[in-house]
Amino acid sequence: MIRIRKYTELNKTDHDRLFNRFGADFSSIMIDTVAPIVQDVKNNGDSAVKKYTSRFDGVDLSSITATPDEIEKGFQNTPGELLSAFSAAAKNIEEFHSRQKREDIQYDRNGITLGVKYEPIERAAVYVPGGKASYPSSVMMGVIPAKIAGTEDITVITPPGKNGMVPDIICAVCKMLGVTRVLKSGGAQGIAAAGLGTETVPKSDIIVGPGNIYVTAAKTYLFSQGLIQIDSLAGPSEVLIISDGSADPKWIAWDLLSQAEHEEMATAVLLTTDIREAEAVKAEIMKDIESGSGRHEIKKKALTRSDIIVMPDVESAIEFSNRYAPEHMEFAVTNPMAYLNRIRNVGSLFLGDHSPVSVGDYYSGTNHILPTGGAARFSSGTSVDTFIRRTTFQLLNREALSEARGPVNIMSGAEGFDDKHGGSINVRFED
Amino acid sequence: MIRIRKYTELNKTDHDRLFNRFGADFSSIMIDTVAPIVQDVKNNGDSAVKKYTSRFDGVDLSSITATPDEIEKGFQNTPGELLSAFSAAAKNIEEFHSRQKREDIQYDRNGITLGVKYEPIERAAVYVPGGKASYPSSVMMGVIPAKIAGTEDITVITPPGKNGMVPDIICAVCKMLGVTRVLKSGGAQGIAAAGLGTETVPKSDIIVGPGNIYVTAAKTYLFSQGLIQIDSLAGPSEVLIISDGSADPKWIAWDLLSQAEHEEMATAVLLTTDIREAEAVKAEIMKDIESGSGRHEIKKKALTRSDIIVMPDVESAIEFSNRYAPEHMEFAVTNPMAYLNRIRNVGSLFLGDHSPVSVGDYYSGTNHILPTGGAARFSSGTSVDTFIRRTTFQLLNREALSEARGPVNIMSGAEGFDDKHGGSINVRFED
Numbered sequence: 001m002i003r004i005r006k007y008t009e010l011n012k013t014d015h016d017r018l019f020n021r022f023g024a025d026f027s028s029i030m031i032d033t034v035a036p037i038v039q040d041v042k043n044n045g046d047s048a049v050k051k052y053t054s055r056f057d058g059v060d061l062s063s064i065t066a067t068p069d070e071i072e073k074g075f076q077n078t079p080g081e082l083l084s085a086f087s088a089a090a091k092n093i094e095e096f097h098s099r100q101k102r103e104d105i106q107y108d109r110n111g112i113t114l115g116v117k118y119e120p121i122e123r124a125a126v127y128v129p130g131g132k133a134s135y136p137s138s139v140m141m142g143v144i145p146a147k148i149a150g151t152e153d154i155t156v157i158t159p160p161g162k163n164g165m166v167p168d169i170i171c172a173v174c175k176m177l178g179v180t181r182v183l184k185s186g187g188a189q190g191i192a193a194a195g196l197g198t199e200t201v202p203k204s205d206i207i208v209g210p211g212n213i214y215v216t217a218a219k220t221y222l223f224s225q226g227l228i229q230i231d232s233l234a235g236p237s238e239v240l241i242i243s244d245g246s247a248d249p250k251w252i253a254w255d256l257l258s259q260a261e262h263e264e265m266a267t268a269v270l271l272t273t274d275i276r277e278a279e280a281v282k283a284e285i286m287k288d289i290e291s292g293s294g295r296h297e298i299k300k301k302a303l304t305r306s307d308i309i310v311m312p313d314v315e316s317a318i319e320f321s322n323r324y325a326p327e328h329m330e331f332a333v334t335n336p337m338a339y340l341n342r343i344r345n346v347g348s349l350f351l352g353d354h355s356p357v358s359v360g361d362y363y364s365g366t367n368h369i370l371p372t373g374g375a376a377r378f379s380s381g382t383s384v385d386t387f388i389r390r391t392t393f394q395l396l397n398r399e400a401l402s403e404a405r406g407p408v409n410i411m412s413g414a415e416g417f418d419d420k421h422g423g424s425i426n427v428r429f430e431d
Numbered sequence: 432m433i434r435i436r437k438y439t440e441l442n443k444t445d446h447d448r449l450f451n452r453f454g455a456d457f458s459s460i461m462i463d464t465v466a467p468i469v470q471d472v473k474n475n476g477d478s479a480v481k482k483y484t485s486r487f488d489g490v491d492l493s494s495i496t497a498t499p500d501e502i503e504k505g506f507q508n509t510p511g512e513l514l515s516a517f518s519a520a521a522k523n524i525e526e527f528h529s530r531q532k533r534e535d536i537q538y539d540r541n542g543i544t545l546g547v548k549y550e551p552i553e554r555a556a557v558y559v560p561g562g563k564a565s566y567p568s569s570v571m572m573g574v575i576p577a578k579i580a581g582t583e584d585i586t587v588i589t590p591p592g593k594n595g596m597v598p599d600i601i602c603a604v605c606k607m608l609g610v611t612r613v614l615k616s617g618g619a620q621g622i623a624a625a626g627l628g629t630e631t632v633p634k635s636d637i638i639v640g641p642g643n644i645y646v647t648a649a650k651t652y653l654f655s656q657g658l659i660q661i662d663s664l665a666g667p668s669e670v671l672i673i674s675d676g677s678a679d680p681k682w683i684a685w686d687l688l689s690q691a692e693h694e695e696m697a698t699a700v701l702l703t704t705d706i707r708e709a710e711a712v713k714a715e716i717m718k719d720i721e722s723g724s725g726r727h728e729i730k731k732k733a734l735t736r737s738d739i740i741v742m743p744d745v746e747s748a749i750e751f752s753n754r755y756a757p758e759h760m761e762f763a764v765t766n767p768m769a770y771l772n773r774i775r776n777v778g779s780l781f782l783g784d785h786s787p788v789s790v791g792d793y794y795s796g797t798n799h800i801l802p803t804g805g806a807a808r809f810s811s812g813t814s815v816d817t818f819i820r821r822t823t824f825q826l827l828n829r830e831a832l833s834e835a836r837g838p839v840n841i842m843s844g845a846e847g848f849d850d851k852h853g854g855s856i857n858v859r860f861e862d
Contacts, residue, residue: 022658114795232657346551385816395767411513
């Protein structure tokens, strides 16, 4: 069960567990499991995808993509209340992501025009986990930024249900967002199909979205071959909450439990400046677990790896969080905006005591495909930028090239390119 | 030697060679060579780095970083003319990259404040190839964008010279740019030291810059373990030139030769709408090769894999290039700006007949660390963005949370999180 510790009492083992918590090694899965599947899909296309879907999902597909009729029927089967909720959420997500668009850059300097063109990646695939449950919210979080970026060719990849069909609600959200291609094959075979292309699905240039270890290993394997772009490596979900004791302990407890409810490997950490709050939050958590409500066993297991840590002050808690680099951070203190510029390395940040993580998981507009395991030190959540690439450009006139001539000859000469690097400028000034 | 072909005569083998030209598989190098080195550096830090530097570079280091005195002496030993050239180039590169900075986003919607904070990645490392020659220009291209992004901790990684010292000119450019930490160990051991941290060098969050196959495999290996961010996988350098016959054939020939001069594996492709130009360019190339000038053998080998392709028109040449996704593209036609919005998937674009690639390699201001092998379909050159990460944030008041309550309960219920995801909102409205 979740423990209460003082920050000053944490030892080296605790520090390692908290601050160096990724370190997944996909090498053996990549080589032993993923590489043969990728090779098979490369050689045999759709038929290999069908073979692995039959083997791993127990489903025999006639086509590896959903028919227009299947998508339409799934939409029709979805309750109106659910459609309305997703539609309202999609509107917020569209609004938030639309603000991230960039203007191209262009300027002149002494006879040279320079700039940056921001272009959409042409073909994107969004992985949506399936199996025991389906995750229509992840369709929104992958597809909406891609569409706003201008990506025209979008594939949703998701495992089929036991009946060989794409779950209704996934169909519904795809239809709502204008996605017409749903590859109904999960795992490494689904990633391989989208990353390499087959008879039925085109090669995607980028694959985003969370998945299990085979999905992540397959994405990483194709990335390591220079074939696709990917988002960051998906690990277990996590929240770090900073509290100064001003919020209701039960609210904080419920937010920790909300994270624990995700999966056994989820992590929830509370940093509080108030020892009484620490005890009150723990008591609320114990009460919930003892009540056996909801995903009781999952929450219990997740909480064994979770911590309540008593910090000397809010400043030291922020320093802890900056180093921890959480996927989600809740900053439940009075006047949270005053600290905004000091908080770093967070996937998505929830400010104040009325911003639980679940509101960002579904509704507020921010993205929920986020870096985990400390990867927020160097990577970011899915955004419009994820689907944008840059082309830089330059146009010189004769005078600008003349100005560059001397320096380029000197620098390229120093690097051993003393013939044609300088020469390709010099030749333009020969008679 | 370089061949002239008509576009319509290209067969499937040509298409594969041109359009699916990456496909490097680093798996065996990662597992057999890189993984043991990484493990050794993880366990033994500096002493492992020294061991491999002794083994692979034949140099016994007393320290794995350059001393301040070593950097100062390198600077002092560098001719003033060279310092001036690099200083002028650095000014242009700083100007170009400064324009890429982004403003944070913040806005309100019915009781919710949302936004995006753009933050620098805290610790970055820049790999600078060494060995036979040194590449001070790559120091600029990696370090300047990082500094403009706001990254404060920067490590330059470069192999030592045979005398165990960092080459003078590398020291000089480091000093010019305010870099004080130079890790003098290349290959997988240098990447491992920067990616993991040792007694002497801190762990970097991101490693950029080109290198040989061991460097690229080591970067990819650490990325695949979720430990660092990297730029795109470095492959052989390449140029694609589109010409409408308006430029002097000798200029075009020199630009192709400038690329060929880089390395035996470099690729140069000319797409021209003018068969006479094709022949004239080929004749100039032959003349140069026969003259035995410069890096004669390297150019000759590179040209065996290069093509001059005669295209029906400029439009079809642009389509070819968009599919090819070249690292460098020269667009040597009259009125090039008119086509700018139709050109996609280029690392760096050189417009008109007075913009040879070498001006961007060193001087114009654009970056020269660029995606190769077709990776420009989904990745971009090094820029300020490379060193920036995003934190999204949201702050809800009670009314905004109340509005979210219904939809979040409905959506989270549909995904099987029907207890605490909705519950963490509901609890805030209990009496």
